[in-house]
Amino acid sequence: MNIVEVKHLKVWDANTDKVIIHNSSFQVKQGSCLAIVGESGSGKSVTCRSIMRLNKPWIRLSGTILFKGEDLNQLSEQEMRRRRGKNLCMILQNGMSAFDPSCVIGVHIRETLQTHFNWNNRESERKIISAMESVMLKNPQEILNQYPHQLSGGMLQRIMIALALVLEPDLIIADEPTTALDTISQYEVVEQLIRLRERMGCSMLFISHDLGVVQKIADEVMVMKDGAIVESGDIRSVFSKPEHTYTQYLVTTRLELSNHFRKLMQEGT
Numbered sequence: 089m090n091i092v093e094v095k096h097l098k099v100w101d102a103n104t105d106k107v108i109i110h111n112s113s114f115q116v117k118q119g120s121c122l123a124i125v126g127e128s129g130s131g132k133s134v135t136c137r138s139i140m141r142l143n144k145p146w147i148r149l150s151g152t153i154l155f156k157g158e159d160l161n162q163l164s165e166q167e168m169r170r171r172r173g174k175n176l177c178m179i180l181q182n183g184m185s186a187f188d189p190s191c192v193i194g195v196h197i198r199e200t201l202q203t204h205f206n207w208n209n210r211e212s213e214r215k216i217i218s219a220m221e222s223v224m225l226k227n228p229q230e231i232l233n234q235y236p237h238q239l240s241g242g243m244l245q246r247i248m249i250a251l252a253l254v255l256e257p258d259l260i261i262a263d264e265p266t267t268a269l270d271t272i273s274q275y276e277v278v279e280q281l282i283r284l285r286e287r288m289g290c291s292m293l294f295i296s297h298d299l300g301v302v303q304k305i306a307d308e309v310m311v312m313k314d315g316a317i318v319e320s321g322d323i324r325s326v327f328s329k330p331e332h333t334y335t336q337y338l339v340t341t342r343l344e345l346s347n348h349f350r351k352l353m354q355e356g357t
């Protein structure tokens with residue numbers, strides 16, 4: 089069964105008439121992780137934001153986006169807001185942009201949880217603290233009293249993962265969740281994302297430039313170039329026998345690069 093079915097998605101900028109995504113169709117299977125790879129500007133983030141309905145107002149789309157059989161484009165903004173967080177959860181590249189800079193983390197989390205659950209403050213806090221401990225965040229109580237700018241990028245990513253653990257969404261969209269992090273934090277965040285999937289059995293859409301990470305976390309991969317899907321399929325077959333020239337280029341350059349990097353890391357430890 090597919091949790092997400094995107095059919096003939098076309099996205100364009102109404103200000104310039106520039107087409108950003110050309111007639112793209114793909115599915116995310118229930119419980120599976122689909123990675124989207126491709127060069128900068130190929131349309132990975134716009135595709136994900138189209139599912140979340142978080143594109144800027146001048147970015148228009150046509151086609152169908154079914155989530156659990158329901159056409160997301162037919163929902164009112166209020167209905168869509170209810171789906172965000174509880175059903176569809178997004179983990180962004182930059183943790184700073186995900187949290188309200190004007191309030192401490194605890195307030196942001198409490199408000200998010202109260203939008204979706206009938207929990208009182210103490211119950212919300214108990215659940216988030218337990219989730220934060222499970223993603224190896226030390227002194228969670230202290231963290232809840234801090235502002236986003238007082239925390240590192242890796243900590244903010246882990247807080248987002250902890251929040252996802254509490255929200256238990258059906259689909260997690262992770263848009264370059266490790267790009268802004270140092271190597272150690274990247275490794276830890278990937279490990280936590282893998283554990284999150286194992287524990288919740290949720291489906292995932294995972295965008296990354298790092299083919300090594302993609303190989304570790306994803307079941308299927310879709311390769312985008314200039315707003316079009318050029319190749320897709322099971323991760324092992326795509327990476328071992330890439331058919332499209334662009335995928336061949338990506339696999340030879342990027343996979344070699346990350347393998348070399350991993351080897352260096354292992355030698356260093």
Ligand SMILES: Nc1ncnc2c1ncn2[C@@H]1O[C@H](COP(=O)(O)OP(=O)(O)OP(=O)(O)O)[C@@H](O)[C@H]1O
Binds near residue numbers: 101129144
């Ligand atoms: N708000 C916007 N207004 C107009 N055009 C946009 C907007 N956001 C994205 N685009 C255009 O859409 C295209 C795809 O952008 P997108 O951010 O999806 O690429 P990407 O593959 O995610 O790249 P990256 O890996 O750098 O994040 C780009 O050409 C970009 O200029």
